[in-house]
Amino acid sequence: MLSSTSKEFYQEYEVFSKRTDTAAMQYQFSLLAPNEELALVFAQENFMRREPVVDIWVVKRSQMRKMTPDERQSLPRLDNKDYRNTKGYGYLKKKWRQYEQDMLDEKEILSWGGKINK
Amino acid sequence: MNQSGSTEQEKYELFMNRIKAGEKIEADDWMPEEYRKVLIKLISMHGISEIMGALPEKEWVPKAPSLKRKLGIMAKVQDEMGHGQLLLRVTEDLMKPLGRTREDIMNDLFTGDLKFHNVFHMEAPTWGDAGLIGWLVDGAAIITQTNMLGASYGPYARALKRICAEEVFHAQHGEAIIMALAEGTEEQKAMVQDAVNRWWEPLLMFFGPGDAKALGTSKQDITAKYGIRTKSNEELRQDFFTKYVPRILSLGLTIPDSTMHYSKEAEQWIYQQPDWAEFKKIVQNKGPKSQERLRLRKLSYENNEWVRKALSPAIDAG
Amino acid sequence: MTEQLSDKSKQALINLLYQLADDDFILAFRGSEWLGLAPHIEEDVAYSSINQDTMGHAAMFYKLLEDLGEGDVDELSHARKSTLRKNAVMLELANGPGHYLKEPNYDWAFTVVRNYYYSQAKKVKIDSLKQSSYKPLADAAVKVSMELYYHLLHWTVWFKQLIQAGGEAKEKMINAIKKAEADFGDVLSLGPLAEDIVQSGFIESETVLTQAFHKRMDPVFQGLSIPYSGRFQQINGKGRYGEHTEELVQALDTINEVYKINPKAVW
Known part of the structure; x- marks a missing residue:
């Protein structure tokens, strides 16, 4: 069995990038890293090694307030x-x-x- | 519409209606346990197969015969690791409610609970194998993966979209190596033919048995029910023949199955079934290279344990 | 451009280009052996990009040699014997005990330190080469410089974090630093034709480069509260003089295993 002491190494980060100066930030994918410095270092080559990129953001997933499936029910609206x-x-x-x-x-x-x- | 307020049966019906309507299911949506389980099984196997699949080709990375080939195969094997990353992330999010992480995936691989594709248990003794894996093994993988591009599970469909885009490069990388060999010296031509001969049966096995009878169980019905895949193993294998048999023959190569032909009456390819008992043995980590490759993966995991330990818990370094 | 070079200058230039090409080539090879074996899947992907970049840089330098009539790039990278290689010995050393296909007990600490030291030295050299009197080399340096930024960022984060982690990791890193420094003298050496290389204005002198290197490293070590010796040796041989280890001989056997089946064939 593997030791459980390295469990903390696997923190979830969400990765966003911008393709050009005029483009908006776009969500790419998520990765595991022990901290944000390494997350940033991994992000570029894991998700954008074939496309132009001018900026990258990494955000710790636990720091993001995402909607729950129930809350997403608040999004549709009438066509009036x-x-x-x-x-x-x-x-x-x-x-x-x-x-x-x-x-x-x-x-x-x-x-x-x-x-x-x- | 309020998901948390309804009974299990209502949730299930709502869920099935969403799938029928072509909506995508996301990681935090309610889903039947059977759906979660079949996805975890399918995607963790797919993901770990990419990671283990890097190893046979990786053997040829330092040996590739020119600067261009060294760079190309490095990029290709890197992509396999990258695909593994994408798929493991999808699996990890599905496993999260069960309290399981990437460590558990690795442990399952080492204990044999998590299997990897039969093709990656095979030997790759020549440079011809490096080309053949890119050309035909990736070709087979493209057939199965594109079949799931419309999968009902959103994160898997998105990962597959990224993967399939890169597979196009892989296929061409493989074709370039094979073409150079097929047009080369007698020795080079023999190298490709030898690789085709050795890989033919594993390639047929790659798609899995045609029906449940061959191995006793089949996940095919469940994945179809939930809109994860549309075609059966046999349909995919037939698609593979249609796309690749004419190409293999056009390069002056032969297929090591004298019964192989297209039957107009039956509207399908007739071929010699591979040895499914052998297939079963191989995926139980009893293939020619199973233990050696698992050993490489395990060694890398254990030798670098100190790195992951050192950086846990997270430190704030500038 | 080469017509204007004296024979002496041309020999010096060729010698320097071999150093640059062989350095990048052998380090990228060592990196490629790690593929699939790195400490973390995300790192495996990132590290491979660096190795591809580095081998790409080697290809650019070999191309400059090809243009000078030294032979084609694949022959230069694959067919030359170890005694003809000009790479620094630190870069050819194995990643650790074992073979990449059998029991690879690779040392991540040494890999981080070797790559970090090399990236810093390469930065110093490339900055100097941007002013090289040989225009094609100066142009290549500008291109290489673009990708070097990420390499430095990547290895700096690893270098600092593993030392800051303390304990076993720090200990391994300190040992790796000792191992790297024991052969690092080679990396900053310009070899037997150093004088001609510098006089022709291809690159600045070893002294200037070494000082620039110290200037980059000293504050990093201070920030990490570990001593910076600034003293390097060449205990396993002088690579610029064609002195190499058995580890390079074995590496070349792997590198040219397919190529040598038929060097004239198209692969």
């Missing part, structure tokens, strides 16, 4: 919230046409970061 989305305001397109104007939709507005055509 059009007023929160542009979907609820689609009729404006027609209205603006009466005033001979284009609708400022999502595509148009998000393009304003660049040069605005006069």
Whole structure:
């Protein structure tokens, strides 16, 4: 039998990484390590040895407050919230046409970061 | 919908409905004990087979005949260890409610309670074996693993997705070695043919017996019921023949089974059954290399015990 | 570029490239023997990446030799006898008693120390090589430097943690440090053509490199509250002069076991 004294070596860490500077952090997988320094050292080559990566986070699993299966029941919602989305305001397109104007939709507005055509 | 408030029977029905609806089960979801047990058995065996499977190919890592081949096979065996890591993590999360950890998995391997795939008990005496393992053993593994990509257990399906993506590289790595040998000198050609001859029976065994009769028990029905796998052992073996027999023959190699052919009437490959009694013996750690490989794994575990002890409990080092 | 080199300079350059290539090659080989046997599965995967990187660096240096007309990279890495090898002896020593296929009683403490010392020395050398007068070598150094960062990070964490753990682990590490230092002199040596190598501006002198090395190591040892001797020997031979151990001879037998079946064949 193996001794049980090394049980503490196996701490669970969750690994997150970012593919590019503009990408969001993404969950990768979990690994076992005795502490966060080694967890970080292991993370890179265990999960991202074939893909570009610009940043890595490791989080001890016991430090994460995850939802329980019951709590996840709180996530679904009714499909009656059009007023929160542009979907609820689609009729404006027609209205603006009466005033001979284009609708400022999502595509148009998000393009304003660049040069605005006069 | 409240899971904790319902009876066992209601929970079970809800669970089966989720599987039928194609939903994924997660580690902390309620699950029938039978489901947990079959998953632990399946995935721990899959995981430890990756770890033990690194050993026959690893024999050829330091010996590979060029810089490029040394690098390629190093990366390939590294992936096997990596697959073992992914699968053991999936198993460990399933075992957690039972109070079991990676140490228990290793102990089970050493006591013989946890088995590993028959192919990894076999000898790999030449460089031809290094190529053949990558080409056909990984080919067989790709067939069985892709069959479970849609598994109802989410963590396993996600691990398999990572694994299968890397298996594509493994298959090509194996093909490259085999192709160079098959197009090489007479000695090199003989090396591949010899490897095919020795590996043919273990490859057939890899998919497991066709029905419960061969070994007396079968997990096939349970895994199908829970949406873990869809095809039977025999269907997978037939898929393997369809994909690989023409390729093996196209390289001028022969298959050591004179009865092997595709029957149009029966719409299946006809072949000589391997010796299933021998299979049973092999997976009980009585194969040609079983004890030697277990010894390597055990030695590494024991010799490095001091490292794990030293770093437990966690220290905060900068 | 090589046309401008005097014969003397070219010989010095070739000698230096053999040192660099052989060092990385043999250490990566020793690392590859560990595959599947590391103290932890996650570490097995991480360590293998370092070995692949290191063998990749060796391949770059062998390629520079091939470009100088020394022969093809596989011949250079696989076919040369031990007496022609220029690697430091510390890097060729076995990982521990036993064979990688039979009773490998490998020593993780020695592996950590050897790799940590070597990574630190390689960092010093690569930084100097970035200014090498031989442009292809300077370019290679810039590339190698990119991957070296992770190697140093990895081995530094292991080195520090196993010493800080105290007890048996610290004891094993101190012994491993003694063992590594007994042959480390070789690693910082530039060999018989040192003078020509330095005069041609391929790399800085042994003295400069050694001082830079001490400067990196001294604070680490201070931080760990253990004495830093700063004195290295070459008790098992001078690798840069072609003096090697039986352990290298055995390693080469493994390395070229398949290659030598038919060196002309395509594998």
